[in-house]
Amino acid sequence: MTAEPAIATLVLGLLIGYVGQRSRMCFIGGVRDFMLVRDGELLKGLLAFFVTAWTAFAVAGLMGLLGDGWSRGGLSVAAAGWTVGLLAQGWMLAIAVVAGFAVGLFSVFANGCPFRQHVLAAQGDGNAALYLAGFYGGILIYGLVLVRLASRLLTG
Amino acid sequence: MTGRFRPNAVHYGVVAGLGAVAVEAFFGVRQPSAYGVCMACHGQDLVGWFTNHLVGTHLAISPDASAAPLLTTVGVFLGAGAAAARNGELRWRRVMGSPLASLLLGALIAVFALIVAGCPTRLWLRLAYGDPAAVAAVPALVLGVVAGTAVLRRRAA
Numbered sequence: 001m002t003a004e005p006a007i008a009t010l011v012l013g014l015l016i017g018y019v020g021q022r023s024r025m026c027f028i029g030g031v032r033d034f035m036l037v038r039d040g041e042l043l044k045g046l047l048a049f050f051v052t053a054w055t056a057f058a059v060a061g062l063m064g065l066l067g068d069g070w071s072r073g074g075l076s077v078a079a080a081g082w083t084v085g086l087l088a089q090g091w092m093l094a095i096a097v098v099a100g101f102a103v104g105l106f107s108v109f110a111n112g113c114p115f116r117q118h119v120l121a122a123q124g125d126g127n128a129a130l131y132l133a134g135f136y137g138g139i140l141i142y143g144l145v146l147v148r149l150a151s152r153l154l155t156g
Numbered sequence: 157m158t159g160r161f162r163p164n165a166v167h168y169g170v171v172a173g174l175g176a177v178a179v180e181a182f183f184g185v186r187q188p189s190a191y192g193v194c195m196a197c198h199g200q201d202l203v204g205w206f207t208n209h210l211v212g213t214h215l216a217i218s219p220d221a222s223a224a225p226l227l228t229t230v231g232v233f234l235g236a237g238a239a240a241a242r243n244g245e246l247r248w249r250r251v252m253g254s255p256l257a258s259l260l261l262g263a264l265i266a267v268f269a270l271i272v273a274g275c276p277t278r279l280w281l282r283l284a285y286g287d288p289a290a291v292a293a294v295p296a297l298v299l300g301v302v303a304g305t306a307v308l309r310r311r312a313a
Contacts, residue, residue, distance in 0.1 A: 003308055008183030008184070016168065016236025019168045020172075022163045027277050027280065028274035028297075029167075032308075039236065042220055048168075048171075050283065052172075052174055053176055054159045056177035066189070067180075095269075096191040096289050097293065098272040099293075100300065101299055101300040102300060105300035107276065108307075109307075118232045122232075122233045123247075124240070124246055127253070134262025134264065136262075137259075143277025
């Protein structure tokens with residue numbers, strides 16, 4: 001119950017926002033650029049992110065710096081569980097596949113992942129600003145309407 | 157401003173990868189696991205924190221955001237704005253195409269990202285962590301991107 005996570009995420013956000021603007025990093029743009037124009041730049045960024053995080057997680061896990069999620073074999077079904085909150089495991093996997101696919105598909109149409117959209121909006125892109133309005137509106141709708149609806153349906 | 161160091165995507169990957177693990181290992185952003193960076197979930201924690209405090213709702217947010225909201229999304233916005241301003245790239249670009257389409261895409265992506273419990277950044281982070289659900293979600297994400305790009309290519313042709 002401290003403000004430490006708030007400060008840490010603000011600092012990390014500032015840092016990756018800055019570097020992300022300079023590098024034009026996007027988490028869906030790598031595959032798109034490679035397919036369209038054989039440009040592997042963003043794909044290299046994605047790979048660097050994955051390899052770095054994987055290594056750092058392994059080291060932090062061995063040093064006992066991670067929570068009990070690691071000792072449970074990294075099973076974060078509980079993690080997804082508090083967001084989805086309501087779904088049985090098999091269903092959750094099927095839904096994760098559908099939702100993951102949708103995030104990728106729509107992000108191509110939107111011209112960038114959510115991270116990239118925040119960067120674009122910050123540098124003055126009108127479409128990205130509208131996207132963010134929809135994004136935060138969607139978050140609110142999800143919490144206020146969809147989660148309640150789903151819980152009512154599932155608990156009968 | 158020639159000659160100034162310009163970070164590339166690989167630099168970003170290393171910085172963000174280390175940072176995402178560091179906030180979890182050292183700064184208490186650990187509920188759930190692999191939660192260091194997420195534009196959707198942290199956005200939810202931010203919006204939820206304010207709505208809960210201002211309007212008295214009981215929206216679910218991460219326990220780590222109970223005292224103060226997670227500020228990743230705000231930080232990214234400000235950091236990117238600062239980078240753009242410092243390098244003469246801060247300028248208004250008017251809306252192209254349908255405004256409603258941008259709005260709807262934003263809303264749809266937010267909802268689907270919250271359902272799968274991660275924006276693309278966090279899905280890759282969860283895969284790096286070893287989350288079995290991400291082993292299913294990340295290939296689905298990539299397949300979605302491939303499908304979307306194929307549609308773009310067909311439209312352009």
